Structures are given as C-alpha cells and as structure tokens.
Amino acid sequence: MSPVIERQSMPAQDPAERVKNFKEVALGYTLEQAGREARRCLGCKNPLCRTGCPVDIDIKSFIQAIKAEDYLGALKIIKEKNNLPGICGRVCPQESQCEKECILGIKNKPVAIGRLERFVADWADANGFDVVDASRKELSGKKIAVIGAGPGGLTCAADLAKRGYAVTIFEGLHATGGVLRYGIPEFRLPKKILDREVDLLKRLGVNIEVNVVVGKTVTVEELRGRGFQAFFIATGAGLPSFLGIPGENLNGVYSANEFLTRINLMKAYNFPRYDTPVSVGEQVCVIGAGNVAMDSARAALRLGAREVTIVYRRSEQEMPARVEEIEHAKEEGVRLYLLTSPLRIIGDEKGWVRAMECRRNELGEPDASGRRRPVAVPGSEFILNTQTIVCAIGQGPNPLLLSSLPQLTLNKHGNISVDENLMTSIPGVFAGGDIVTGAATVIEAMGAGKKAAQNIDAYLRNSR
Amino acid sequence: MSYRIVKKIRLHSSVCRLEIQAPEIARKALPGQFIILRVDEPGERIPLTVYQCHPQQGTIELIVQEAGTSTLKLCGLNADDTILDIVGPLGIATEIKKYGTVLCVGGGVGIAEIYPVAAALKQAGNRVISVIGARSKDLLILEREMRQAGDDLFITTDDGSSGRKGFVTDVVKELLERETIAVVFAVGPIPMMRGVAECTRPLKVKTIVSLNSIMVDGTGMCGSCRVTVAGKVKFVCVDGPDFDAHEVDFRELTLRQGRFLEAEQASRNDYHEGHTPCHQ
Numbered sequence: 001m002s003p004v005i006e007r008q009s010m011p012a013q014d015p016a017e018r019v020k021n022f023k024e025v026a027l028g029y030t031l032e033q034a035g036r037e038a039r040r041c042l043g044c045k046n047p048l049c050r051t052g053c054p055v056d057i058d059i060k061s062f063i064q065a066i067k068a069e070d071y072l073g074a075l076k077i078i079k080e081k082n083n084l085p086g087i088c089g090r091v092c093p094q095e096s097q098c099e100k101e102c103i104l105g106i107k108n109k110p111v112a113i114g115r116l117e118r119f120v121a122d123w124a125d126a127n128g129f130d131v132v133d134a135s136r137k138e139l140s141g142k143k144i145a146v147i148g149a150g151p152g153g154l155t156c157a158a159d160l161a162k163r164g165y166a167v168t169i170f171e172g173l174h175a176t177g178g179v180l181r182y183g184i185p186e187f188r189l190p191k192k193i194l195d196r197e198v199d200l201l202k203r204l205g206v207n208i209e210v211n212v213v214v215g216k217t218v219t220v221e222e223l224r225g226r227g228f229q230a231f232f233i234a235t236g237a238g239l240p241s242f243l244g245i246p247g248e249n250l251n252g253v254y255s256a257n258e259f260l261t262r263i264n265l266m267k268a269y270n271f272p273r274y275d276t277p278v279s280v281g282e283q284v285c286v287i288g289a290g291n292v293a294m295d296s297a298r299a300a301l302r303l304g305a306r307e308v309t310i311v312y313r314r315s316e317q318e319m320p321a322r323v324e325e326i327e328h329a330k331e332e333g334v335r336l337y338l339l340t341s342p343l344r345i346i347g348d349e350k351g352w353v354r355a356m357e358c359r360r361n362e363l364g365e366p367d368a369s370g371r372r373r374p375v376a377v378p379g380s381e382f383i384l385n386t387q388t389i390v391c392a393i394g395q396g397p398n399p400l401l402l403s404s405l406p407q408l409t410l411n412k413h414g415n416i417s418v419d420e421n422l423m424t425s426i427p428g429v430f431a432g433g434d435i436v437t438g439a440a441t442v443i444e445a446m447g448a449g450k451k452a453a454q455n456i457d458a459y460l461r462n463s464r
Numbered sequence: 465m466s467y468r469i470v471k472k473i474r475l476h477s478s479v480c481r482l483e484i485q486a487p488e489i490a491r492k493a494l495p496g497q498f499i500i501l502r503v504d505e506p507g508e509r510i511p512l513t514v515y516q517c518h519p520q521q522g523t524i525e526l527i528v529q530e531a532g533t534s535t536l537k538l539c540g541l542n543a544d545d546t547i548l549d550i551v552g553p554l555g556i557a558t559e560i561k562k563y564g565t566v567l568c569v570g571g572g573v574g575i576a577e578i579y580p581v582a583a584a585l586k587q588a589g590n591r592v593i594s595v596i597g598a599r600s601k602d603l604l605i606l607e608r609e610m611r612q613a614g615d616d617l618f619i620t621t622d623d624g625s626s627g628r629k630g631f632v633t634d635v636v637k638e639l640l641e642r643e644t645i646a647v648v649f650a651v652g653p654i655p656m657m658r659g660v661a662e663c664t665r666p667l668k669v670k671t672i673v674s675l676n677s678i679m680v681d682g683t684g685m686c687g688s689c690r691v692t693v694a695g696k697v698k699f700v701c702v703d704g705p706d707f708d709a710h711e712v713d714f715r716e717l718t719l720r721q722g723r724f725l726e727a728e729q730a731s732r733n734d735y736h737e738g739h740t741p742c743h744q
Contacts, residue, residue: 172683174502174549211551213683217488238685242697249690249697249716251723258686272734274506275533277727351719398684400702
C-alpha cells in the first residue's frame with residue numbers, strides 16, 4: 001500500500017476578501033496539487049466512478065494521464081465525451097455522481113474528480129491548447145435546429161456537428177449559455193470560461209443565432225420549411241415560482257431568476273457602468289435552500305447587503321444545495337434560518353418591503369420526496385426585518401415555445417413528454433433537460449443533450 | 465445579425481421615430497406586440513411597442529421617448545448606426561376583429577402604440593373613433609396618421625394649445641354618453657389608462673389597456689413585469705401586454721413602476737456626465 005495522501009483541498013479566495021468582489025472563489029489546483037490528487041486514484045480494474053457520470057467520461061484514464069503529466073492526453077480523453085469540462089469541473093455535483101461511486105470514499109475521501117477535470121480544462125486554456133475534433137465526418141447536408149443554448153443544447157449541437165450535421169442553435173436571449181450565463185454567478189463560473197467553450201463549439205461548425213425566440217420570431221413549422229429535418233428542444237425551466245403569500249408584488253421582492261439575471265446576464269454589479277440596476281437593502285432574505293438560493297445569497301452580500309439570511313422550511317439536512325455551496329455561503333457570513341416558513345410580506349405605504357412574518361416548523365413524517373415534512377409549530381409566528389426578498393423556490397416549464405406547438409404532448413407538470421429516445425409526440429422533434437425533467441442539474445441536461453444527439457442521428461439515418 | 469437604423473426623424477424635442485432593419489420581426493409583428501432591445505453592450509434590455517412594420521423592406525418602426533439612459537442612448541443614434549440586439553415580436557397581439565364602434569385612446573407617446581391598433585381595427589370593418597392627448601401642441605405626435613387611421617379624431621392638450629383644453633378622459637366621458645361604444649382600447653401613462661378605466665367601469669364598457677411594465681428578458685422567465693389582474697399574478701410580457709382595464713390593480717402597478725427610480729436617476733446622471741463635452 002502506498003502511503004495515504006490526503007484529498008487536496010481547493011485553494012480559495014479568503015472569505016473576508018471575496019465578499020467584496022465578483023471574482024471566482026475557488027482558484028483551482030496547481031500542477032503539484034493535481035499530481036498529488038491524481039496519485040490518490042487506485043486505478044480500479046472496474047472503475048465505478050464512470051458509472052456515476054451522466055456523460056460517461058473515462059475518468060480513470062484521464063486521471064492516469066494527469067499522473068503521467070500528460071495533460072493534453074487527459075484533455076483529449078475528457079473531450080471524447082464532454083465538450084464543456086471547464087464548466088462541469090466547476091458546477092457538477094460530483095459528490096452525488098462520480099465521486100459518490102469512488103471506492104476511496106468508503107473509508108476515506110473520494111478522489112476529487114471534479115477538481116481534476118477543471119484543472120485539465122484550465123491548464124489547456126492557460127497553455128493555449130484545445131482539442132477541436134478535426135476528424136469530422138463528411139457533411140451529411142442535413143440541417144438540425146437546436147432550440148436553446150443552455151448546457152443541453154450546447155452539448156447536443158456539438159455532438160451532432162461532430163457527426164457531420166449542419167447544426168443551428170436558436171437562442172432567445174442575446175447571449176449563449178442559458179442558466180450558465182444568466183443563473184450561475186461570475187464568482188462560481190467566470191463567463192470567460194463559458195465564452196471559451198462556446199467559441200470551441202463555433203469552431204466545430206455550429207451556427208448560433210441569438211435573439212430568436214422560437215415560437216415567436218419563427219415557428220418550428222417555418223423552420224421545417226427552411227429545410228430543418230430534426231429539432232432538439234432544450235429550453236430549460238424558465239417560469240419562476242412564487243410562494244403565493246400576501247405581499248409578493250411589493251417592491252424589493254425578486255424571483256431568483258430576475259435577481260440573478262440582472263446581476264449575471266446584465267452585469268448589474270457593474271452599475272452604473274452597465275445600465276441595468278439591481279437594488280438590495282441592508283437586510284436580505286433568500287427563500288429556499290438550493291444552489292440558486294446560495295448563489296442569490298452570496299451575490300447579495302457582494303452587492304453590499306449587511307445581513308443575508310436563508311429562510312428554509314426544513315432543516316439543514318434536507319437543504320438541496322451542494323454541501324460545498326452551503327459551506328462557502330456560511331464562510332461568507334450567510335445566516336441560516338432553518339425550519340422557518342414565510343407567511344406574509346409586510347410593506348410600507350410606498351409599496352416597499354419592510355419585514356416578513358414567518359413561522360417555525362418541526363419535522364414530521366417523510367413526504368413524497370422522502371424528506372421529512374415540515375409541520376407548523378402553533379403560536380411560533382415572528383417578524384423578520386428585511387428590505388429585499390429573493391424567492392428561490394424553484395421553477396416550472398416556460399410555456400412560450402410550448403404554446404406555439406399545440407400538438408406537443410405535455411405531462412401533468414406541464415413538461416414535455418418524451419419516449420425512451422427523447423422524441424416528443426411530434427416526429428423528428430426531440431426534447432431534453434429541464435423542459436422534460438423539471439429543474440435539475442447542468443450535467444443531467446448535458447447527458448440528455450448527448451443522448452438526443454445519438455437518437456437524432458439514428459432517426460435521420462433511418463428516415464432517409 | 466445587425467440591426468441597422470435606416471431612418472431617424474425627431475418628432476419633437478424628446479421623441480424620435482426610428483426605422484430599423486429587422487426582417488424577421490417585420491414579417492411577424494402584429495398590432496399590440498413589442499420587441500426588446502439592447503442598444504449596446506452595457507445597455508439594458510427595454511421593451512418597446514412596434515409602431516409599424518414594413519415586411520417588404522424588412523424594417524420595423526419604433527417611436528421612442530427619451531426618459532432613461534437607454535432611451536437617451538437610442539434617440540442619440542442616427543441613420544446607419546446599429547442597435548446591438550433586438551428580439552421579438554413578443555407578447556400576445558391585440559385581438560383585432562369586428563366589434564362595431566370602437567374608441568381608441570392614446571396619451572403622449574402612447575399614441576404611437578394605439579396607432580397600429582386603430583388602423584387594424586378600421587381595416588377589420590369597425591367604426592373607429594380616436595382620442596389623443598398630450599401636454600401641449602408641440603408634444604402631440606402622429607396627428608395626421610391618427611386622422612387617416614380612423615373615422616373621427618378628437619384632440620386634447622393640457623394647456624389648450626391644440627384641440628380641447630383638458631384630458632382625454634373629458635372627451636371619452638362625453639363620447640360614452642352619446643355613442644354606443646363596443647370596446648375601448650387605451651394606451652398611455654398609467655394615470656390616463658386608469659382614468660379611462662374609471663370612465664367606462666360604471667357603464668360596463670369593455671376596456672383594454674396595454675401595459676408597459678419593467679422587464680428584463682421579456683419571455684416569462686424573470687417575473688419582473690408581474691401585475692395583479694383580477695386578483696391573480698400575471699406576467700405582462702407573456703400574458704399581456706393587453707389586459708382588461710377593469711381588472712388591473714393600477715395602484716400596485718404604479719408603485720412597481722418606481723422600483724428603480726433612484727438607480728435610473730443615477731444612471732442618467734452617469735450618462736450625462738459621460739456626454740458633457742468638457743468631461744475629463
């Protein structure tokens with residue numbers, strides 16, 4: 001047995017410093033750290049890590065390549081399956097995917113697969129290497145439309161372009177990336193990483209048209225008329241949920257989508273150099289406890305809020321955010337008000353939020369999700385002073401495109417129904433990611449994009 | 465894709481008419497629909513109603529009132545300049561059909577928004593009576609166009625410098641007394657639309673207003689534009705912009721329009737500083 005090497009911790013900006021800027025928090029491994037971490041890998045004969053990866057990266061092999069200091073080799077191995085390693089290395093929930101399966105995790109901590117993936121992507125960028133698959137098959141001449149330039153759409157487009165198809169991505173916003181652009185803040189995913197990955201996609205031959213809302217600017221039928229033979233709908237979850245409590249339309253109440261879009265897509269943190277404003281009070285409450293809630297809370301701190309509180313109806317154990325994100329938020333001073341449910345938002349005569357009335361809960365029996373259900377504690381109501389409230393309680397499917405396709409079959413949640421090949425009720429129209437599953441993760445959307453690309457390829461071959 | 469300005473006319477000191485190359489939108493936009501644009505990289509996304517479309521030429525026309533930084537920037541552009549991003553058409557088009565006698569009311573720059581509705585209603589066989597108003601004669605836009613678009617036109621100005629002295633609601637009230645009006649369409653400042661709604665409410669005359677609330681994406685994603693209609697939360701960008709005026713919570717809408725007043729002022733100051741010739 002080789003001596004036990006500790007899992008290499010991730011260098012990060014100091015919390016006291018980082019709450020004052022929007023720069024990336026996690027700084028990435030050095031060559032030495034990456035080497036040490038890679039050497040922790042046991043190189044299992046039957047590596048389980050790969051089974052936990054939604055896009056089936058040959059994890060063991062790329063870690064072996066890092067061990068051998070063949071970083072370009074590592075990049076090539078990753079890129080066989082994943083076109084966006086710089087992004088996945090940062091935002092994938094590895095602890096519940098590849099790293100969860102790592103054998104080392106039984107007695108010790110698993111290999112930091114995500115951090116190594118990020119290391120490889122950043123190394124390639126810093127040293128001017130990238131892998132654009134030049135082995136493109138001959139062009140089939142067939143045109144495919146991908147609707148939405150988020151993680152699912154970008155992945156599907158890349159895989160189809162590699163197979164020789166003429167792919168156009170139609171994006172409703174003025175910029176690519178979907179949630180990677182408007183949702184995930186700069187301090188967690190620098191936009192230059194996204195730009196770099198999208199640029200590589202363009203070099204694969206993918207055509208990207210922004211400012212096109214399919215269903216409004218152009219319909220699927222019209223695109224068929226222009227020669228598009230297959231479609232991949234990857235429009236994501238894009239309809240914010242509100243709590244349905246009194247006072248939600250008061251000034252100072254944002255959906256997380258609005259709050260984060262103003263900050264991330266529109267760069268309100270650079271106001272007034274950028275024209276889009278966002279206002280935060282001294283005291284900010286974020287309702288919800290997923291990654292979006294953590295992003296909102298940490299963004300609020302960086303915008304100058306003195307006190308930021310997460311209000312969540314269950315206990316810390318049930319918080320859906322990644323442990324790493326919760327830890328980062330706590331380090332930065334975000335307070336957790338657990339087992340607390342908002343009852344109503346109280347405003348002043350000018351329509352601005354002044355406070356929120358909440359109630360304490362205790363945990364009862366498990367509900368349908370398997371998590372223990374919050375039960376109200378009678379007489380536990382209290383008032384929390386706050387001037388800004390961000391609702392980060394999830395989102396539903398955006399109906400804009402769906403309403404333009406009445407023949408599309410939806411499920412009871414309003415998401416698109418698909419068959420085992422991700423084909424919708426309309427022949428040649430495929431769908432994947434959040435618009436099918438409801439709000440989930442970046443990598444799951446990417447997994448759906450990969451699967452859709454395979455199936456679209458098969459569909460077009462058979463329908464010749 | 466570049467959105468080139470092919471023509472710019474200044475209608476008065478603070479309102480411009482821009483004709484812009486945007487062929488996809490020109491083919492599609494219907495009366496009542498809007499676009500979202502971003503003038504330049506640091507710019508905001510702002511919604512603007514489409515004034516006219518010229519599908520043959522591939523252009524759309526917008527009428528823009530200088531108010532905040534974005535509209536100041538927009539009105540500062542000239543022919544051959546380009547706008548960075550335009551997306552649309554967005555929102556649900558106004559329901560155009562034969563109603564009978566209809567009343568189209570426009571206030572201020574809202575006249576530009578009621579114009580395509582009035583013209584389309586006329587084409588659909590309605591008798592169109594229009595009432596337009598402004599603070600004074602020199603701020604009144606599109607008088608000739610509105611006269612051509614409908615059967616009768618009434619004008620009011622706050623100071624009496626053109627048409628009748630007073631508000632559009634004064635004329636609306638009188639017309640409601642002597643005419644059988646099937647439906648009223650009103651676009652303008654919130655107090656005007658609210659005023660029209662109060663005129664028609666007791667008579668139960670159906671009244672449609674087109675709301676212009678603060679938006680970011682304009683596709684239902686952010687909820688910035690939410691408004692309470694008949695006790696339910698609606699998004700102006702995807703559920704509207706047209707709503708039944710008698711069901712709209714105008715008080716809340718007015719308060720919500722003030723969400724970024726301070727920031728808007730700061731942004732304007734910053735813009736003016738950057739555009740003062742002696743600025744260092």
